[in-house]
Amino acid sequence: EAGVVQSPRYKIIEKKQPVAFWCNPISGHNTLYWYLQNLGQGPELLIRYENEEAVDDSQLPKDRFSAERLKGVDSTLKIQPAELGDSAVYLCASSLGQASTDTQYFGPGTRLTVL
């Protein structure tokens, strides 16, 4: 079974440029998460989807970040415009459902460097 797929793996951009990350979850997983992980820190949730619906986006900086999950399968996270402080690893995860017992499966992440 294929795991969570993310692309690109690495991205280097100049500040004020836009950038987009793509995630394809495990087949059949209804819940999809986007996390931000700064160096030496644990992942912090940006947004969580149940199918097409964003059910928790309270930590998403909506002035520059946006996300979508059309058709409830793959998802895109966008930053426009990017700032120096956005340099981090962006992780996507998926789980079968929203039960607290459900295991999250993580992709390899996208390492963003903003110059």
Place this chain on the structure above:
Amino acid sequence: AQSVTQLDSHVSVSEGTPVLLRCNYSSSYSPSLFWYVQHPNKGLQLLLKYTSAATLVKGINGFEAEFKKSETSFHLTKPSAHMSDAAEYFCVVSAPPNSGGYQKVTFGTGTKLQVIP
């Protein structure tokens, strides 16, 4: 409200000696607890999880953790460290849906395990 505290940011052990990575949690509801491992430039991998069944949970690669409600702890242990265990480990707490809102997942800040040959 919930929180996770990983008491050590770095742990160093010799190969073949026991490993102890400490985690304390706080949750208003009966939580599920997880340990994930992250090797350099790799994604997070589940080691084990506690979901209100047996309090002693066995995971992959010889790791296990014991849920102690009275101490609000979920420490990760392994009897004998291997070089391949060198990685960063994250303790995670997850609150059930009846918490008055959506499921809430909180990661600890991580413990970096160094294994000395």
